[in-house]
Amino acid sequence: MPGFELFGDKERKEVQDVMDSGVLMRYGFDDLRNGHWKTKELESGLSQRMQSKYTHVVSSGTAALTVALASAGVGAGDEVIIPTFTFVASFESILALGAVPILVDIDDTLTLKPEAVEKAITPQTKVVMPVHMCGSMANLYALKAICNKHGLLLLEDACQAIGGTYNGKPLGSIGDLGCFSFDYVKTITCGEGGAMITNNHDYYENAHKYSDHGHDHMGNNRGAEEHPFLGYNFRISEMNAAVGVAQLARLDEFLAIQKRNYTILREALSNIPEVVFRTVPDGGEENYSFLNFFMPTEELAQVAHQELIEAGVDGCFYWYDNNWHYYKKWEHLTNLKSLGKLPKDVQEALPDYSKADFSESDKWMSRNISCLIKLGWSEEETVARANTMAEAIKASI
Numbered sequence: 001m002p003g004f005e006l007f008g009d010k011e012r013k014e015v016q017d018v019m020d021s022g023v024l025m026r027y028g029f030d031d032l033r034n035g036h037w038k039t040k041e042l043e044s045g046l047s048q049r050m051q052s053k054y055t056h057v058v059s060s061g062t063a064a065l066t067v068a069l070a071s072a073g074v075g076a077g078d079e080v081i082i083p084t085f086t087f088v089a090s091f092e093s094i095l096a097l098g099a100v101p102i103l104v105d106i107d108d109t110l111t112l113k114p115e116a117v118e119k120a121i122t123p124q125t126k127v128v129m130p131v132h133m134c135g136s137m138a139n140l141y142a143l144k145a146i147c148n149k150h151g152l153l154l155l156e157d158a159c160q161a162i163g164g165t166y167n168g169k170p171l172g173s174i175g176d177l178g179c180f181s182f183d184y185v186k187t188i189t190c191g192e193g194g195a196m197i198t199n200n201h202d203y204y205e206n207a208h209k210y211s212d213h214g215h216d217h218m219g220n221n222r223g224a225e226e227h228p229f230l231g232y233n234f235r236i237s238e239m240n241a242a243v244g245v246a247q248l249a250r251l252d253e254f255l256a257i258q259k260r261n262y263t264i265l266r267e268a269l270s271n272i273p274e275v276v277f278r279t280v281p282d283g284g285e286e287n288y289s290f291l292n293f294f295m296p297t298e299e300l301a302q303v304a305h306q307e308l309i310e311a312g313v314d315g316c317f318y319w320y321d322n323n324w325h326y327y328k329k330w331e332h333l334t335n336l337k338s339l340g341k342l343p344k345d346v347q348e349a350l351p352d353y354s355k356a357d358f359s360e361s362d363k364w365m366s367r368n369i370s371c372l373i374k375l376g377w378s379e380e381e382t383v384a385r386a387n388t389m390a391e392a393i394k395a396s397i
Contacts (some may be wrong), residue, residue: 003189003247003254005375010249014038014242017133023296027212028222038241043195045248050170052197054204056213057241060239061159061181063234064194068177069127071196071206072153074099077345078126080155083112084327084361086131086317090157091333099341100124100350103327105360108279110292110368111138113360118146124349127153132161132171133325134290134370135187139281140166140174153177159194160289167283172197180225182240187254187289188247190240211235223247255287261382262288265371266384269293274300274397278368291371295396298366304396305369306311309320311392313385314370320365 017036023029026039043055058064074080076098082090091101104120107113112130128147130138147154158164159181165171172178177200177297180186182193196207209216214231269275269291271393278292295301298320305318323329328344334353336342377385 003250003269003375004184004252006250010246011243014246015239018238018242021239024239026235026238026241027215027217028220032087038238039236039243042142042190042241042244042248045245046180046197047193049251050197051175052170052173052178053199054201054246055195055197056207056211057193057195057205057236057244058234059194059240060192060234061179061183061186061194062093063128063211064179064181065089065155065157066096066158066218067171067207067211068155068179068196068198069093069097070201070210071198071203072268074126074156075083075207076343077349079121079122079124079349080127080129081112081117081125082129083131083133084358085095085133085325086157087159088330089159091130091330095342095346096182099126100346101333102351103353103356105358106364107150108294108393109136109138109281109365110134110278110351110364111136112143114139114142114146116360117143120252121146121150121152125150125152127155129155130175130216131156131157134278135161135164135293136278136280136286136290136292137161137164137166137171137284141281144174154250155179159186161287163251163287163347164286165285166281171287176200177203182244182247186248187258187287190236190244192295193236193240193244212250237289246266254375257375258288259275260375260379260396261290261373261375264379264382265291265373265386265389268390269393273388275393289373291373294364294367295393296367296387300371300396301367304393306310307392307396308369308389310386312391313371313392315374316389317370317372319327319368319370320362327353327356327361335386347384 004273045054080101094101154175156175156178178197182190210231211234214227215225276294
């Protein structure tokens, strides 16, 4: 998801504005700013692009998830349903609040299986958190119906899927809350950064206070601000936000390149009968940051992945054996390895994931290969890559 590939004069100009003012903090120092409020500008741009009333920008995607959950009152003992295929930040943000991550199976969308979600609901469940992995989405209407039925919140983790849509609505804007990441290897980047969006005024008010030590941000005298509740520090700097301002303005440019390159690769692999592509829910359009496909068996997927490596095709991942993204290698979660004592609520309520049956997820992940789409490839390079990939996969069958 390499927005970092296309840095240029637009990003430098926004950063120079901050350097010229000398104000790197998003709050205060009004007289020194020369009218530059890069974080506010980024928030305004995101609200417009994401069709959302409120946006709060923070220091990372992980921070965005943590702040979003906290803003909705999620705390000790509350259960949050997440998929087995995600990034470790999903459960880290939950554990940071003393809440309990409940892993459930995925389906051929590579995201939450709605039937598995419904089975996992208990009286302690408060949030369903679909994670739009590798640029594509969960069946959001099915999940939203489940949440409405049980009185649960829907929080979209769209950190890997900015620019994707579902029935014409931006991913992240369909749930009660949505989160994005702008780290160095996301579709658009701040270097480090993230954002929470919502149409709920109370959640927004809670979020901007919670992420800045509980400051209420009333008036223009920071030293005189009140603290209505406890908070932490998840602020982004103006320098990071400045990069994000320029990158957000280029989002359509990046998406168009990704779609072109994705389409070339997909068309080449479509001629291989054994290749089946991930399911995108009806009405959904992914952001084309990854091309995901299934091989007929686990063994063939492993052989195909090795053939791609030997053919010199970089950026193709076999997530089934990946330490970051699939539950099998999350020993620190399974064994509750922590520097300090975890809350009693977590210790007592967390399922024993060493004994969990996620064979439904294994069925899909063990056969999946995921190939990133770079912005820096020319059309000719992408065609050559597509042909190499097709030949490598054919050689594995």
